[in-house]
Amino acid sequence: MAKTKPGVGLGALVDELGALEPKVAAIRPLQKRADAIRAELKSTCRNPKKGARFSGEKYTAEITEQEERREILSAEAVYKALGHARFLDLAVIPVGALEEALPLQKFEPLVKLRHCGPRKVTIRPITEA
Numbered sequence: 001m002a003k004t005k006p007g008v009g010l011g012a013l014v015d016e017l018g019a020l021e022p023k024v025a026a027i028r029p030l031q032k033r034a035d036a037i038r039a040e041l042k043s044t045c046r047n048p049k050k051g052a053r054f055s056g057e058k059y060t061a062e063i064t065e066q067e068e069r070r071e072i073l074s075a076e077a078v079y080k081a082l083g084h085a086r087f088l089d090l091a092v093i094p095v096g097a098l099e100e101a102l103p104l105q106k107f108e109p110l111v112k113l114r115h116c117g118p119r120k121v122t123i124r125p126i127t128e129a
Contacts, residue, residue: 018123 041061045052048066055061072078079087099107 014123017121018125021123
């Protein structure tokens, strides 16, 4: 991430961000269309082990093969292989999945809420009264 020049105040950063936001907003529709085209090109590749290449008059698109990912076939088999203590050390349960699986009165005592997520910065022009 690019750092700000030393000595640049927060007010200057706010003004710079305020000037950049409309430019960023202007390209969002273009990004959405580019993402849709990428998805359509990817959808033509049926074999995950092979990539593809498509050419127009001006550009060539290269689509890679799908990356391989490993997945656990049986949590029970992993539990038996590791043993109880080691399994508990390694197990990760998504909070959302736990919330869906349990009634609220059982779920709430098992989790804690803390402030650790991302922050949002909103820029608004200063209006003179």
